[in-house]
Amino acid sequence: MKAALYYRGSLSSCNYDCPYCPFSKNKDSAATLAKDREGLEAFVDWVREQAGMGHVLSIFFNPYGEGLTHRWYRNAITELSHMAHVEKVAIQTNLSARLDWTDALNPAKAAFWVTYHPGQTGESQFAAQCRELYRRGIPFSVGSVGVKSAFQAISSLRRALPDDVYMWVNAFKDKPDYYSEADVDYLRAIDPLFDRNLTDYESTGRDCDTGYNVFYVQGPGIVKRCYKDRQVIGSLYRDGLEGLSKRRPCRMKCCDCYIGYIHMPELQLASLYGDRMLERIYR
Template identity: 70%
Template sequence: MKVTIYFRGSISSCNYDCPYCPFSKNTDSQETLAKDRLQVQTFVDWVRKQADRGHQLSVFFNPYGEGLTHRWYREALVELSHMQHVDKVAIQTNLSAKLDWACDLNPATAAFWVTYHPGQTEEERFLQQCRKLYVQKIPFSVGCVGVKSAFHSISSIRKALPKDVYMWVNAYKDRPDYYSAEDEAFLTQIDPYFVLNALDYDSMGKPCRAGQTVFYVQGDGRVKRCYKDRQVIGNLYKDGLERLSQERPCRMKQCDCYIGYIHMEGQPFDPIYGDRVLERIAIL
């Protein structure tokens, strides 16, 4: 089977305190950190064994918080990137952690989904981190939440990044009618696919790869078809991919987040992102 797995362990801590994020400046206990470390190691062990079952895997780490400040996430990325049956391993990160370890990654399979948070880090320091990835030819995208207070920073970062680095903008959806026509035009200059992200997609009963070839796995192995659908469909370690995989039409009224709607059938995203959909790198 060719499968995409989103993995989220027990950590819910971050070294940033963004006002729009519920995990800002959270600090996990040593017990939680130890639990998360074991969960990541157990998952990596499971992935290693899937070579014998003939599975090809793509893995995306999207922790509640920042993972790369923890050694076990860095080690997991390096190890997974060198497994022959792993097509892709990526992580969502603010890129604040040191990158001296990144030279051990396999750039053919490793990738970064990088989020820039104005006010949480100096622009030049963030750009220096991006340059380190760029020089090592490790694929990455850069993005930002499209709050109006960040517009100047979004424009500045876009100008400073290499032209072949794709920059995306997440639409701010907490307030209806938040953007004017001028705002949308500005953000579309930054991200030509911003308007697609600003939409909420009617999804109830519609076909989706989630639950069939895409799975959202929690640290203890519980599997959900989608990160927003709370129904547990099985356990990764007890059931295995073959038993978990079924056609599962969406049970949610709408899908409003990139990591959800990109897996809906009949949407325009496959031609836009191709085999870089996981790390959100558009074909420019």
């Protein structure tokens, strides 16, 4: 079975303090960090045990917080990138951690989804980290939330990055009618796929690959169809992929986030991203 697994553990803290993010206000206790490490190590153990089972896996880490400042995430990504039955391993990161550890990665399988947070890091420092990834040959995309106060910073970063690095912009949707036509044109010039993210897709009852060959795994192995759908469909460690896999129409009113709508077959977004859809690299 070919499947994509999103993994989110117990981590709920970050080294940044973005005003729009609730997790920037948290500081995890030693017990929570230990729980997060144990859950991640159990997940990697399970992936390792799938060798020879006929599965081809792509794995994406999207923690509530910054994972790469913790050794167990760096170790997990490194090990997974060398497993024959793992096609890809990627992580969402603010890229604030050191990068020397990536020497041990298999760059043919590892990828980074990098988020820029103006006000939390300087452009020169952040762009230098991006150029270091580029120098090391590790695929990555870069993006930011398209709040109006960040327009200038986003545009400036675009100019600072290599031309062949895709930069995406997440539409700010907390306020209705937030963008003028001029705003949309401005952001579209940075991200040619901005309109795709700006759209809220009607999804109730629609076909979706989540729950079929895409699964959202939480720390102890709890599996949900979609990161927004709270219904638990089973346990990764008890049921396995075959026991979990079932066509499940969407139960949500709309799908408005990239990691959700890319799995709606009717949108045919693989035609834009190819085999880089998970890490959001537009070819």
